[in-house]
Amino acid sequence: MSAIFVLLSGLAAMALGYFVYSKFIAERIFQLDPDFRTPAHELEDGVDYVPTNKFILWGHHFTSVAGAAPIIGPAIAVIWGWGPAFAWVILGTIFFAGVHDAGAIWASVRHKARSIGAVTGDVVGPRARALFMIVIFLVLLMVNAVFAVAISGLLVNNPSAVVPAWGAIVVALIIGQMIYRFRINLLAVSIIGVVALYALIGIGPSVPVELPESVLGLPANSQWIILLFLYAAIASLLPVWVLLQPRDYINGLQLFIGLGLVYAAILLSNPSIVAPAFNTDVPAGTPSLIPLLFVTIACGAISGFHGLVSSGTTSKQISNEKDVRFVGYFGAVGEGCLALAAILVTTAGFATLGEWREIYGAFGDGGVNAFVTGGANIVAAGTGLSEAVAVTLLTVMAVLFAGTTMDTGVRLQRYIMQEWGTIYNLPILKNLPFATVLAVGACLALAFGAGGVDGTGGMLLWPLFGTTNQLLAGLTLLVMTVIIVRLGRSMWFTLIPLSFLLFMTTLALLVQLKTFYDAGNWFLFFLDILILVAAVMVLLEAVGVLRKHLRNAAATS
Amino acid sequence: MASDERHGESDGWRQWLRRASYYAEELYFGRYRSTIARARRDEEDLFMLLVYSEMMGVPNPASYYTMELQPLLLERFHDWHRRMGMERSPLDHFRCC
Known part of the structure; x- marks a missing residue:
């Protein structure tokens, strides 16, 4: 199968979704x-509430939501063949993610641009709001742990990327100074x-860096994980203009360049997909496609994390309510394009089926390393770059995505700790260094607790992360459904995705519970139970509140 | 004619550059506008506290110099005391509202 054909049909389907389905949702459901005077105008203060040009807002929204997750998820999920991953990414983007992201912005805009958690408190009730906070905390915890494990794996496998990946931080620091101090x-x-970043990538292969095999009994993977969290803790304490702001900016530019490069390379080299459409011969130990596919690919098909970005910042800047469709739905389409690229390079980036099967030897084996290897093959074939530089380029792309998400994740984690300190009147939690150490410590414990001292087992967390992320999306969809029912409009366009998500996540949690039990992995077993309890509570909350509102609606009509 | 055309062209080019600059700046600053404004406001609050500390009974060795600034900061004083959670001016002899 030609990769170009799959690429074009995916893009065509998403374009159709944007031009037809999102138009229908925007006009008939969200109306x-x-x-409508948006909060950006009503509460304009030049700080939080600023009416913003829709293209710029889309740029912010897209770069905030796009990270390593839409790469890692599909890169693991193609183990079942490219067909299921492709179908879930495309249909998920059109019917789930687009509606969810745009709907979260819309719901927030109609509630004075408050965060979706606060809107939940108003619309559903305080219990749902508390649930929301817990699920957010779990998502952040897992995102930081999983990404640290993924980055450490990348840095160990590709020593040529160490200098450019860490050099990117230096580049960002210098850029921040150039802009604020020297006003260039x-x-x-x-x-x-950008030139400095790509120059570093160019010289990366000639200056490979490998950590010692063992320090204090810790292998290289663990050393990287500790270094990464040390960095994340320091980065989260620095003022944002020093590091986070220039780093996000460079990463955003790099996102567009990298995505463009991968798409161009596929179009130029026209590789064939060597992986089967449906892999009937999956490696032993691979869980069943249903329900695991739907939690392995979260970002790229639907992700609750987007709702946080949509309602926290984006909704405060929407100038015209009509822009919700472009910013929210098209943001999800952008994310879908990233996931589509990940599917294509991990299935068409290898010369033969045998080579592909070797990479996907066990569930969770392919992942981001398959993305780097396959992507490098395609980029090298399409652009004529040397294989070593192409590998470095793709590794740096993945590391930077994951790295900026970690920066923000640790910072948010700390905010939550400090907020708890205020709510429960615990002054020690409000202490900045203590809250940071606690946030980082929790993530570290998770990264090591999941898979032993070498930290490599941390990727076992991936499906659990996906599950929690879907639960968050479920909560947001629940809020939207309740609002829509109250307005007397058709609820099926949010209720069907909501039911599907809750069913699949609960099923996936049960399947994984058995796996962890059989493997005797008690740490993950209890984490799974914790998430399962949250999922059941979300389910009960959803049934209860919807029944109440439907009865009210029936009584009034 | 030819020079006019060239002039027009360079204008178009300059306009394009200006627009690109605008988009780049919005992309760079927009996302962190609120965080930075908040940090600036915190700094401002500390500064105001230093300037008006003597009036509220907190000894300030630099009061000789800060006194000079007080009339200049009068307009910002009202916003500041409201931000600090005081509806009315906390100083009897220093009224702004």
């Missing part, structure tokens, strides 16, 4: 009103930054 023109600085 977006261009005359931003366009010039952008060009310098």
Whole structure:
């Protein structure tokens, strides 16, 4: 099967979703009103509430939601063949993610741009709000642990990427100084930054860095994990303009360049997909496709994390309610494009089926390393770059995505700790260094607790992370459904995705519970139970509140 | 004619550059606008506290210098005391509202 054919049909389907389905949802279900005075205008303060051009807002929204997750998820899920992953990414983007992301912005805009957690408290009730906070905490905990494990694996496997990946931090620090201290023109600085980053990638293969095999009994993977969290803790304490802001900016530019490069390379080299459409010969120990596919690919098909971005910041800047469709739905389409690229390079980036089967020897084996290897083969064939540089390029792309998410994740984790300190009146939690150490410590414990001292088993967490992320999306969809029912509009377009998600996540949790029990992995077993309890509570909450509102609606009509 | 055309072209080019600059700046600053504004406001609050500390009974060795600033900061004083959770001016002899 030609990769170009799959690529074009995927893009065509998502375009159709945007032009037809999102139009229907925007006009009939959300009934977006261009005359509605959005919070950006009503509460304009030049700080949080700023009416923003929709293209710029889309840029912020997309770069905030796009990270390593839409790469890692599909890169693991193609073990069942490219067909199921492709179908879930495309249909998920069109019918789930687009509606969810745009709906979260819409719900927030109609509630004074408050966060979706606060809106949940208003619309559903305080219990659902508390549930929301717990699920957010679990998602952040897992995202930081999983990404640290993924980055450490990448750095160990590709020593050539160490210098450019850490060098990118230095580049960001210098850019921040150039902009704020020396007030150099931003366009010039952008060009310098991008050139410096790619120059580092160019020299990466000639200066490989490997950590010692063992320090204090810790293998290289664990050393990287500790170093990464040390970095994340320091980065989260620095003022944002010093590191986070320039790093996000360079990463955003790099996202567009990298995505463009991968798509261009596929179009230029026209590789064939060597992986089967449906893999009937999966390695032993691979769980069943249903329900695990739907939690392995979270971001790229639907992700609750997007709802946090949508309602926390994006909704405060929507200038015209009509822009919700472009910013939210098209943001999800952008994410779908990233996931589609990940599917294509991990299934068409290998010369033969045998080579592909070797990489996907066991469940969870392919992942981001398959993305790097396959992607490098395609980029090298399509652009004529040397294989070593292409490998470095793809590794740095994945590391930077995961790295910026970790930076933000640890910072958010700390905010939650400090907020708990205020709510429960525990002054020690409000202490900045203590809250940071606690946030980082919890993530470290998870990264090592999941898979022993070498930290490599941390990827076992991936499906659990996906499950929690889907639960969060389920909660947001529940809030939207309740609002829609109250307005007397058709609820099926959010209720069907909601039911599907809750059914699949609960099933996946039960399947994994048995796996962890059989493997005797008690740490993950208890984590699974914790998430299962949260899932059941979300389910009960959903049934209860919807029954109540439907009865009210029936009584009034 | 030819020079006019060239002039027009360079104008178009300059306009394009200006627009690109605008988009780049919005992309760079937009996302962190609120965080940075908040940090700036915190700094401002500390500064105001230093300037008006003597009036509230907190000894300030630099009061000789900060006194000079007080009339200049009068307009910002009102916003500041409201941000600090005081509806009315906390100082009897220093009224703004």
